[in-house]
Amino acid sequence: MKIKDMKGKDIQFNYMVEALNFMTKNGYEFIQAYTSIEEEQSIYHYLLKKKN
Known part of the structure; x- marks a missing residue:
């Protein structure tokens, strides 16, 4: 994703x-x-929520 x-x-x-x-x-x-592992690689996930 690009910003x-x-x-x-x-x-x-x-x-x-x-x-x-x-x-x-x-x-x-x-x-x-949180981190998950796929094909021996760590993937970092960041969950964000739009404020009202």
Whole structure:
């Protein structure tokens, strides 16, 4: 998934915490994070909820 700014330009984050901070500032609430493993690779999942 890619996140774009108001001008349609892709936003790149160096760390996941930067992306979470961006989403929080833009009206989302962090719910949960968890890891799953597929084909011997860890996959990180972050659940967010749009604030009302």
